[in-house]
Amino acid sequence: MSSPTFDSLRETLKNLRRRRSNLFILKQLSYFVIAFSLLILSLSALSLFLEPSKSGTTFLFALSLISIGLLLWRLIHVLGRQTTDDRRLAHYVEENIPDLEQRLLTSLEFTEEDLVNGKDGVSQQFIQQLWQDAQEHVQIQQQQVETVAPSRTSYLSMASAAGVATIVLALFLSSDVLFNAASRLAWPFAISEPVLVVEVIPDIEISVEPGDLEMQRGDSVTIIARVINAIPGTINLRLQDDNVNWRDATMNRDGSGSDSATYSYFIPSLQEDTTYYVTFDERGEQSSPQYQIDLFDLPQIEQIDLAMDYPDYTEIEDVIEEDSGDMVVPEGTEVELVVTFNKNIATALVEFDESYSADEDEINPLPAYENINLVMDGNIGRATFTVNQDGVYRISATDFSDLQSKNPLDYFIRAIEDTPPELALKRPGQDQEVMPLEEVVLEIDANDDYGLSKFTLNYSVVGADEVEVDFLPEQNLREVSGDELIYLEDLDVEPGDFVSYFLTLADNNGLRGPSEVISDIYFLQVIPTDQEFRRSGGGGGGQGAGGGQGDGADSSALVQIQK
Incomplete structure (x- = not known):
């Protein structure tokens, strides 16, 4: 009783042997077809060149038979030598698929009898395990094993044979x-005595493409002339x-x-209506x-x-870009398009695409x-529109x-x-502790x-009326620096006490209204003068220091509440 694993390995090698044999036969037959085609062509060309008599053609016929016989003998001889046993085939597979690591070759060292009766120094379980391991790796790399015999050379030979024969x-x-020379060579015994034939030379025929044509000015055209006989x-x-004038081109x-x-x-670009014809001396x-x-535009x-x-509000001087x-313009710019065409136009349309920056989640798009x-x-x-967002437009x-324009170009709109x-x-830039008689300097830049x-x-x-200071000397300034001296006294x-302050900015947008920016609220915390002196001198007694820390904590809490 044979093992399924052993039978599977044998079947795999059998399929591979059949594939190699078929590819080998295909390649040898291709070589035969190539040699046969070239032989017939060579002998026919030789017959055409020598123009032999009937006896000479018979000699070439005999030579062709001998040559064809030799080709057939070589084909049969080569095909007869194509034999491969399982071990040689397994060795070939192992050389082409190193990942099998000699498993296939080693498994073939044991026969079915060895599996049934065992072998000196080798257990039946080891043989069975060896076959199973080889079969598993063959199955893993099944595609590589089945195609290990390269088919490219055979198919290339077949294609070459088909090409040569064609x-x-x-x-x-x-x-x-x-063709007549080959016919004479195929059966020279049918050749009769030469008969004088008067050859009638056919008339020369000329065809020209594309003939009469209408096309777009500036396009290319290829003139093709076919001469027969x-x-x-x-x-x-x-x-x-x-x-008036004719010009020649070869x-x-x-x-x-x-x-x-x-x-x-080939004429790469035709700009004028043109008359043409072809001429030659034969x-x-x-x-x-x-x-x-005839050209049209x-x-x-x-x-x-x-x-x-x-x-x-931008105070930018109007310009014309030719x-x-x-x-690329600020939002709200009114643009007049002045479009010059190559001819008088009946209708023209400016088509816009949706803005690239459009946000589907935007509340008020x-x-x-x-x-x-x-x-x-x-x-x-001419046409006029107002830029309010990014986009693309084209003109047809x-x-x-x-006649309609083709493939209009895309032009881009970039709204700033x-x-x-x-x-x-700039100064002070943060909350600050101050003394009751101190003068605080504020420095601010805006743009x-x-x-x-x-x-x-x-x-x-805190708790009193606000004081407002206007730093803007005139409207529409782009950069302004402001400073203010606050006399706490x-x-x-x-x-x-706490002195709070904040800043307010607004631009001059005349489309959607001014955009206003309000800064954070900053605080000036008023502390006793002697506390500042004690802190500058490195601190005082323990009770005073403790009291100072308590006051600071309360002040910090108040600042956070105010903010």
């Missing part, structure tokens, strides 16, 4: 003289775009057969009919000018741009012949937002991208 067959079919060395393309030969050839000439001068290429944008009317299209029609005056169109046009004003409290409309300081003793403060 080329040889095409040569015979495309050349009557070569002749293969001229050179062929000229004659072009006329002014109704066409390139792309390919040729036994009695025909193809020529081409059995006299040969010419094609004349053809006409699709609507195209030649220039876009932008007239920028900036919001008044030959532009993209724009800005309204999207609406498409607008250009007001046309000949080949110039239709002329009076209903008005940022809130900024302030910096805005387009100008300030408000810059004030508000301070007061004039405020009649006593130890334990």
